[in-house]
Amino acid sequence: MAFIELKNLGQKRDGRHILSGVNLSVERGESVALIGPTGAGKTTLLRLLDMLDKPATGKILIDGVNVTSSEKERLATRRRMAFVLQKPVVFNLSVYENVAYGLKWRGLDRHQIREKVNHILETVELTKYSKRNARTLSGGEMQRVAIARAIATSPEVLLLDEPSANLDPVSSAKIEDLISKIIRENAITVIMATHDMAQGQRLAHKICVLVNGEIVQTGNAQQIFELPKNREVAEFVGMENILDGVVATNKSGLAVIKVGGKEIETVTKFGAGKEVSLCIRPEDVTVALARLSSSARNRLAGTISWVAFNGPLCRLEIDCGFPLIALVTKRSAVEMKLKRGVKVYGIIKVVSIHVIERQD
Amino acid sequence: MKKILGILLVVVLVVGLLPLVAGCSSDTVDPLAAKVRLKVGTTTSLYDTGLWSYLEPKFEEMYDCEVDILSLGSGAAFEYAKKGDIDVLTIHSKADELKFIADGYGIERVPFAFNYFLIVGPESDPAGIKDMSPADALKKLMETGAGTFVSRGDNSGTHSKEKAIWAEAGYDYATQVVGAGDWYVEAGGGMGATLTMANEKNAYTLTDMGTYVSYKSKLNLVPIVNSGSILLNVYSVIVVNPDTIKTLKHADLAQKMVEFLTSPEIQELIGKYGVDAYGIQLFTPCAGNEPTQ
Amino acid sequence: MAEIWNGLVEAFRLIFTFDPEVMSIAGLSLEIALSSVVIGSIIALPLASLIHFNNFRGKHILVSVIQTFYSIPTVTVGLLVFVLFSHSGPLGGLDLLFTPTVMVIGQVILVMPILLGMTISALSGVDRNIIDTARSMGANSWQTMLVVLKEARFAVIAAVVLAFGRAISEVGLAMMVGGNIRGFTRVLTTAISLETSKGDWELSMALGIILIFIALVINIIMNRIQQRR
Numbered sequence: 062m063a064f065i066e067l068k069n070l071g072q073k074r075d076g077r078h079i080l081s082g083v084n085l086s087v088e089r090g091e092s093v094a095l096i097g098p099t100g101a102g103k104t105t106l107l108r109l110l111d112m113l114d115k116p117a118t119g120k121i122l123i124d125g126v127n128v129t130s131s132e133k134e135r136l137a138t139r140r141r142m143a144f145v146l147q148k149p150v151v152f153n154l155s156v157y158e159n160v161a162y163g164l165k166w167r168g169l170d171r172h173q174i175r176e177k178v179n180h181i182l183e184t185v186e187l188t189k190y191s192k193r194n195a196r197t198l199s200g201g202e203m204q205r206v207a208i209a210r211a212i213a214t215s216p217e218v219l220l221l222d223e224p225s226a227n228l229d230p231v232s233s234a235k236i237e238d239l240i241s242k243i244i245r246e247n248a249i250t251v252i253m254a255t256h257d258m259a260q261g262q263r264l265a266h267k268i269c270v271l272v273n274g275e276i277v278q279t280g281n282a283q284q285i286f287e288l289p290k291n292r293e294v295a296e297f298v299g300m301e302n303i304l305d306g307v308v309a310t311n312k313s314g315l316a317v318i319k320v321g322g323k324e325i326e327t328v329t330k331f332g333a334g335k336e337v338s339l340c341i342r343p344e345d346v347t348v349a350l351a352r353l354s355s356s357a358r359n360r361l362a363g364t365i366s367w368v369a370f371n372g373p374l375c376r377l378e379i380d381c382g383f384p385l386i387a388l389v390t391k392r393s394a395v396e397m398k399l400k401r402g403v404k405v406y407g408i409i410k411v412v413s414i415h416v417i418e419r420q421d
Numbered sequence: 422m423k424k425i426l427g428i429l430l431v432v433v434l435v436v437g438l439l440p441l442v443a444g445c446s447s448d449t450v451d452p453l454a455a456k457v458r459l460k461v462g463t464t465t466s467l468y469d470t471g472l473w474s475y476l477e478p479k480f481e482e483m484y485d486c487e488v489d490i491l492s493l494g495s496g497a498a499f500e501y502a503k504k505g506d507i508d509v510l511t512i513h514s515k516a517d518e519l520k521f522i523a524d525g526y527g528i529e530r531v532p533f534a535f536n537y538f539l540i541v542g543p544e545s546d547p548a549g550i551k552d553m554s555p556a557d558a559l560k561k562l563m564e565t566g567a568g569t570f571v572s573r574g575d576n577s578g579t580h581s582k583e584k585a586i587w588a589e590a591g592y593d594y595a596t597q598v599v600g601a602g603d604w605y606v607e608a609g610g611g612m613g614a615t616l617t618m619a620n621e622k623n624a625y626t627l628t629d630m631g632t633y634v635s636y637k638s639k640l641n642l643v644p645i646v647n648s649g650s651i652l653l654n655v656y657s658v659i660v661v662n663p664d665t666i667k668t669l670k671h672a673d674l675a676q677k678m679v680e681f682l683t684s685p686e687i688q689e690l691i692g693k694y695g696v697d698a699y700g701i702q703l704f705t706p707c708a709g710n711e712p713t714q
Numbered sequence: 715m716a717e718i719w720n721g722l723v724e725a726f727r728l729i730f731t732f733d734p735e736v737m738s739i740a741g742l743s744l745e746i747a748l749s750s751v752v753i754g755s756i757i758a759l760p761l762a763s764l765i766h767f768n769n770f771r772g773k774h775i776l777v778s779v780i781q782t783f784y785s786i787p788t789v790t791v792g793l794l795v796f797v798l799f800s801h802s803g804p805l806g807g808l809d810l811l812f813t814p815t816v817m818v819i820g821q822v823i824l825v826m827p828i829l830l831g832m833t834i835s836a837l838s839g840v841d842r843n844i845i846d847t848a849r850s851m852g853a854n855s856w857q858t859m860l861v862v863l864k865e866a867r868f869a870v871i872a873a874v875v876l877a878f879g880r881a882i883s884e885v886g887l888a889m890m891v892g893g894n895i896r897g898f899t900r901v902l903t904t905a906i907s908l909e910t911s912k913g914d915w916e917l918s919m920a921l922g923i924i925l926i927f928i929a930l931v932i933n934i935i936m937n938r939i940q941q942r943r
Binding site: 477 | 894
């Protein structure tokens with residue numbers, strides 16, 4: 062039995078489904094990242110998890126007990142959790158009082174509260190601001206107050222909604238360090254929402270991709286990155302080339318797929334005639350001026366239609382009957398004199414191509 | 422949380438301590454030491470002369486009670502009494518008093534003092550009515566419109582008296598006098614307020630002697646008309662009938678008020694009241710007898 | 715002009731010699747206005763929170779009605795209270811007409827719309843995330859309400875100050891249901907009204923100055939409370 066189990070959880074707003082059929086198991090001590098584009102339902106799901114809203118359908122089990130039944134149960138459950146909201150709001154009180162509130166509500170005495178709050182403020186490096194009004198702090202500092210407030214109550218579950226959104230890169234990194242420190246030191250169960258794929262990868266054991274109110278894929282970072290289940294996940298994890306085609310032949314797994322008049326070889330279980338999409342990361346496309354004899358089976362001839370430099374990298378598009386985006390280092394782009402109109406080959410290894418069923 | 426409570430506590434303390442600091446109503450609002458409160462509705466003319474402020478403590482001391490004096494026009498005083506909000510009336514509107522008793526609201530009408538009404542006005546006497554009879558004076562005011570007249574306009578005893586004079590002069594008050602012109606002003610206030618207003622407007626007004634004398638030093642108004650039997654002003658005390666108004670609780674004490682006002686000792690005080698201060702007798706005591714000129 | 719000057723001189727003499735009558739009138743005024751506002755706040759703050767935190771049919775209409783009553787004439791409240799507490803009225807048996815108690819009752823009714831309406835708008839001004847944050851930190855509904863009230867405290871204090879100002883400065887109600895009885899229900903405003911009608915400017919001015927002074931002191935105190943944050 063998992064620690065937290067969501068069964069067929071759904072939520073409606075203004076009669077519209079914004080979350081439906083969510084099933085998820087979270088083990089004690091596990092950290093889970095909910096990733097997905099804005100509006101996918103991440104915040105809605107977190108609010109349901111924290112018992113702030115009542116679900117339209119389904120239930121939440123904690124240690125096998127249905128905790129959504131009564132308000133009393135919901136409050137008791139909420140007090141085992143902590144939730145850091147996306148927009149850091151602090152009470153118009155001192156930093157100390159902000160952190161102390163949750164403890165007061167749980168009936169701790171003044172002495173216990175002082176000890177605990179001072180310890181937490183040290184953890185989040187805000188001791189020197191203890192007496193300052195929290196409203197006067199910077200965004201990053203406010204977010205640290207919010208996190209301190211959350212962990213002060215020693216929750217079993219920590220819910221984080223976009224913990225570093227709206228912050229500058231330095232503050233963002235600081236918050237991320239703080240969160241990973243908390244996860245490391247407290248063996249706490251964490252469920253966080255983020256639209257930053259990389260952050261999910263850095264902080265979570267398990268990643269759930271949420272699109273249009275549904276969990277479309279759950280897995281570890283590698284599975285999500287390399288084997289997206291459908292077009293939306295593929296787009297979200299950075300598969301910039303998603304090519305629609307039809308399976309021409311399939312000989313015991315090695316298939317030829319027709320895409321825009323060209324043939325691409327890859328490995329797939331789909332049989333001849335199946336409509337599929339090929340997902341290829343731009344960094345997996347090698348650019349060559351000559352038809353090299355490499356082990357790669359796919360060599361697609363085409364003309365560069367645009368080149369864009371971006372720091373040490375260079376992104377370019379090859380028109381080979383369909384647009385193919387490739388990512389090369391700036392150095393090789395300069396060496397090869399890559400620019401618009403140059404004829405090149407896009408080379409793709411069979412294993413770099415992930416085939417998914419085409420959706421309507 | 423604690424601070425809000427703290428603020429609240431301070432506020433409550435301040436409220437609680439105020440009576441002590443101010444040294445005022447700690448005995449009057451403390452329910453444990455609550456004394457019987459006798460409510461006396463009085464015509465403003467008795468109140469504004471200060472007579473009640475002078476007599477009130479004596480009665481309170483004598484009967485160990487609190488007397489609440491409500492200074493009202495006679496009209497309002499009758500209405501409050503009919504609703505049971507007043508225990509005893511001191512009033513000066515004979516016709517209304519008799520009707521009040523006939524309707525069963527009052528027990529008995531006991532006159533206890535009298536003086537005279539007079540018409541006062543600016544020394545220049547713009548309407549030229551000095552020393553005329555009251556009815557002729559008002560008639561001339563109406564015909565010439567040469568002066569301003571401020572009426573109480575509040576159904577008080579003084580107002581009733583004014584209406585009686587208009588009637589004698591041959592006018593129907595409601596149709597011919599009210600709204601007769603800009604010269605006729607209805608003040609709608611107590612006697613003192615009306616005198617103050619007449620003074621500001623350089624106008625004539627009908628006043629009782631007592632209030633006029635006690636206000637005289639602040640006024641530029643002089644007596645214009647002060648003779649005529651119609652100007653007799655009798656003050657009576659009436660106990661509101663507890664058989665009609667069942668909610669009344671202090672009828673016995675109210676009866677004591679009648680005895681008090683007509684007692685020789687108090688009658689003497691009433692007769693002397695104001696003599697030292699104004700050099701003139703404000704009230705003539707009449708101990709239960711209807712005065713006849 | 716001389717009269718006004720003499721009035722002022724006499725006024726200050728009455729104030730600084732702590733004239734017992736002036737002090738008792740001022741004390742009663744303060745006592746009645748403060749009692750009204752404290753009692754009114756004790757009723758209004760939770761009630762306003764209740765209205766704010768619950769959604770029900772007709773809520774908007776209710777709030778509009780409350781706001782309409784901000785400027786209810788004092789004499790209208792006076793009439794209502796008079797009719798209720800007159801011996802011929804439904805609450806006549808309580809024997810409260812022409813007492814300070816009924817003046818407090820009247821003033822509580824008078825300031826209730828201001829306290830309710832302004833507290834509701836103060837609460838509406840609080841970021842909705844504050845409520846979510848409080849709840850997520852484990853506050854029950856009562857604790858949540860207190861947090862939001864505390865967040866809105868400056869605006870709530872402003873409401874209380876305004877209510878006090880209305881209570882201590884009103885004359886119609888105090889005159890009608892209090893009866894302006896000397897030493898019992900005579901407050902600053904009714905005394906000023908009476909003394910002015912009697913032409914007794916000195917006392918009126920002294921009382922008027924005290925009234926302004928009280929308002930000033932209360933506002934200073936409230937400002938200090940607000941500035942502590």
